[in-house]
Amino acid sequence: MDIAPYIADLLRQHDEVNVPSLGTFCKKKKTGFYDPKKQTFFPPSHGIIYKTANDNSLLASYISVKKNISLSTANYFVEKFVAQIKSLIASQGEAEIESIGTLKKSEDSYELIDVLNVDDEGEYFGLRPVKELKSVAEEPVPIAPQESTVIENTIAENPVIAEPVPEEVIKGRKVSAASKILLVAASLILIGIITYLVNPKLLESFKQETNIPDRKIPAKQPVQATVPKTFQDSLAEADTIYQELTKQGFDVEKPRDTLEVSTQATATPAAPPAVSFEIIGAAFARRSEAETYVKLMKSKGVYAKIVEDMPGSKLKISLGTFNDEVSAKQELIRIQKELNKDAWIARVKPKKTN
Secondary structure, X not given: OOOHHHHHHHXXXXXXXXXXXXXXXXXXXXXXXXXXXXXXXXXXEEEEEEEOOOOOOHHHHHHHHHHOOOHHHHHHHHHHHHHHHHXXXXXXXXXXXXXXXXXXXXXXXXXXXOOOOHHHHOOHHHOOOEEOOOOOOOOOOOXXXXXXXXXXXXXXXXXXXXXXXXXXXXXXXXXXXXXXXXXXXXXXXXXXXXXXXXXXXXXXXXXXXHOOOOOOOOOOOOOOOOOOOOHHHHHHHHHHHHHHHHHOOOOOOOOOOOOOOOOOOOOOOOOOOOOEEEEEEEEEOOHHHHHHHHHHHHHOOOOOEEEOOOOOOOEEEEEEEEOOHHHHHHHHHHHHHHOOOOOEEEEEOOOOOO
């Protein structure tokens, strides 16, 4: 199995990816530059560098989810990939890793030549390389000496002279414009007179529509607010009713003027803390790795969460939570068969809180 594409995928999501027993590949920002050979401006991008670091199981967990295999099987493929890289470096002095670069042997470690990086697939922070645009200056069309001499002689012999416009023509234009305005105004007045002679009521109806009398809006009557009855008023009203019923011969109990209220609260016994049965499928030393594994499992539709109350230095990942052990054992059989054969059941008691 080729592990290099999975390393490149994880580098698009994280700043660094560790390959156990080999080292760590980290993203490094590159500034924009101009390539004179290609005559192209390249925008800022990401490169890849190599460094030594502690081992972790993030790569194996990612492969386990992507290929739907167990974690132990994924670790086996990673170890086989590392052994192949080291063998190529020992025999040829270097090993090419697809989409990452070429790994070479240095004094006491390795050195990465970043030939291909994650930005070669079109990231570049949303930008693209731009070719340099060269503007071609327009050169004047040369004229033969004989042609230029003929043109100059023609212009000298036949000069163009602008003739002045007579004043009478200018005055005539001004008079014609004023006469047009007067003609339009006279036409409008004549139309108004003819309309009035034909239908005089039209002008009167227009006056009636324009002279609309002001209508007064009646003032709203103030709403009388109802004054709430006090406790003493209620007692007085009840006493009046009592006296009226007594006169009519009814045996009625006199209203009381006190109200007894009990303020003692009854304590409710707290329910004992429940015990849960968690199906543990993985464990991580770093919280970022545990959260990444949970997201990967949820993207495949598998329930997963970090169990906070379990002892130990590593964070355990639960693939199933149950209130009884029988149900947990039934689900464990399915998880060991389909997801991770190394899964196991943990009995978790919640921490006591004061």
